[in-house]
Amino acid sequence: MPRIVMKFGGTSMAGIERIRSVAARVMREAAAGNQVLVVVSAMAGETDRLVQLCREASALHDHKEFDVVVASGEQVTAGLLAMTLQGMGATARSFLGWQLVRASGTHGNARIQTIESAMLDEALSGGTIAVIPGFQGVSEDGRVATLGRGGSDTSAVAIATGVKADRCDIYTDVDGVYTTDPRIVPRATKLAQISFEEMLELAGGGAKVLQTRSVALAMRKGMPLRVLSAFEDVSGTEIVAEMGAHMERNSIAGIAADRNEARITLTGIADRPGAVAAVLAPIAEVGISVDMIVHAATAGEGASDLTFTVPRASLTVARSAIERERDAIGYAALLTDDTVAKVSIVGVGIRSNPSLAAKMFETLAERRINLLAVSSSEIKVSALIAEGELDLAVRALHTAFGLDAPTVAAGAAA
């Protein structure tokens, strides 16, 4: 009998009416012959309310006590869903985090280590629907530990792995993963299938359907995921290790758009070994990740320019970190620009087909879009451009790579 994990977010659990509709979906999966385990979030808004109470109680709150307070939100929805399922005639029960989810690491940002799967096995094999609060477990010192905001997706994947589920279905307020952000390209299309790697690269490019951590965990454990709408009864997107051979899919899965970029350029850096490291070290020290890096020595001049990007919110901190080291680094000028954006093509086809990158640059050139920087990974090619040209770039690439839907598609963020 197939065993599945279904995960529902806060919007799906907001109020008894919605919980009832979640219960109906769960009942349908059970009726279809599946063993079902459900992971739930707190009601939308509840976690924020609890976090606010903690802030008011004490500005410097103890993470262990914070966990005690905020974990209560999912405890409530887990009990309510189990009751609702019982009311519909199912055998159901809730299992709280402290009963079977062992976590380690920092309170407030713990990671799931193991699941006490024997209890769950027994329940699931006996036809009981198990309901587990997401976002929490029990720490090594026997206390409630939460996994950090948005951790319920990761909870669901970890629990699915722990109980050797056949797949993990994530129900959200969008109905799947799109070829790009439908707010930019109304003709974006929903992908029937996408690989874990592509999903990770798309997420890195600004798409927020699933927590990156949950996708990375699913990829490592080989746990097939599906993204589905909690509100509409339509097919979603499968996220898998290997694309089905039968899948006739474009070699490019999608176009990612990311406005969260700021550019820093240092001019007149001495051409000596370690010059680039001298710039990036102080930025790493203040905990900022650098994304795209462009450095080319200007032949024969003895000095060169270095350009890189940081998250937009970190620009001021990054700038100060460099200015403090000005003497050690040695540069002529420090220029910054926070009106840049990154457009990327993502697809496993890039690995085997170098002409796809060329096609990307040609397409952007045709639209007279200037490239400020370029970077690439095995399955992604990114270009840094002016933010004002982002929408045009995304639309042009979406069309060029044959991703436009034949008719205008309704939908949400890719």
Added chain:
Amino acid sequence: MPRIVMKFGGTSMAGIERIRSVAARVMREAAAGNQVLVVVSAMAGETDRLVQLCREASALHDHKEFDVVVASGEQVTAGLLAMTLQGMGATARSFLGWQLVRASGTHGNARIQTIESAMLDEALSGGTIAVIPGFQGVSEDGRVATLGRGGSDTSAVAIATGVKADRCDIYTDVDGVYTTDPRIVPRATKLAQISFEEMLELAGGGAKVLQTRSVALAMRKGMPLRVLSAFEDVSGTEIVAEMGAHMERNSIAGIAADRNEARITLTGIADRPGAVAAVLAPIAEVGISVDMIVHAATAGEGASDLTFTVPRASLTVARSAIERERDAIGYAALLTDDTVAKVSIVGVGIRSNPSLAAKMFETLAERRINLLAVSSSEIKVSALIAEGELDLAVRALHTAFGLDAPTVAAGAAA
């Protein structure tokens, strides 16, 4: 070092401002050189909100899931109070019911069996203030179990017993136990001390300062209690096994007034063995407790009247239960009256001084108050009278037994 348990109800925990004032009181007790353990209720209104959600989720809710949902209220306040104490510079931590309070019996109405006191001993001895959610524990099957509504007073006493506390202080929205209801007698006075037995008899007479179950448990375990105001910094009432020899107290502790009475009279019952039992058995079968019973055979007539009282809300059910058995019982008429009330004098002095009962009846006679029934226990004498005469009777007895304050006292229910 003295070890004390402090218990705060929902009104005291309603919102961060109030929790801060609770924390200040706790800090004061700790600063005075006590080891302190705090038992807390959920924020006022929160348990009702959670119970309502359970009702909406499923009319027939599973008590185990009900417990998962409603126990979250105290979990939140326990975490918030621990944080607030930490914010004020104390070492404090919460211990959840599942970590150390073993309960047994029905979910939703469980009873505390044992406390894992080793963890608490270590914390308290090390100067940590322990905060425990009231109203909950862990059942034999390892699940959250709640103790039934209002169970936090009983939780506090059971936990105080488990950790061998020197006393248990119950902070409420009244500032102590009064000689009678100050709404009836503005000159009612707060008692500095009262015995467990007197407190139980006063509670039975309608006073609701503490849960009867918590007083009975404290009496059985010899745990001294205090009732104190959570809002005003005034001395409260001590509830003890033996009244202090130094206490110069009136032999009567207080006057109890109870409007929750209804009278049933059966006329023309045959004078035969088992006649009274034949009447009371069908009432016991429907789960109604009978309070005062008056039965006197009328000499030589072969028939007599039987009068007894039941809680007012049970009158209709009790009446039907008797009418169904009319043939088996054999009576001339069934008369009921729900405009009666019970006034009682309560005091350990009654045991050794029979003239106190006589004084009570004289006082009522002087005011021309008719006695409908009389009953007495070792430390209480009760009279059933017309409800319209209750306030007059309470005032007269309060004065006659020398309980009136020299000046008008402000306060709340006795």
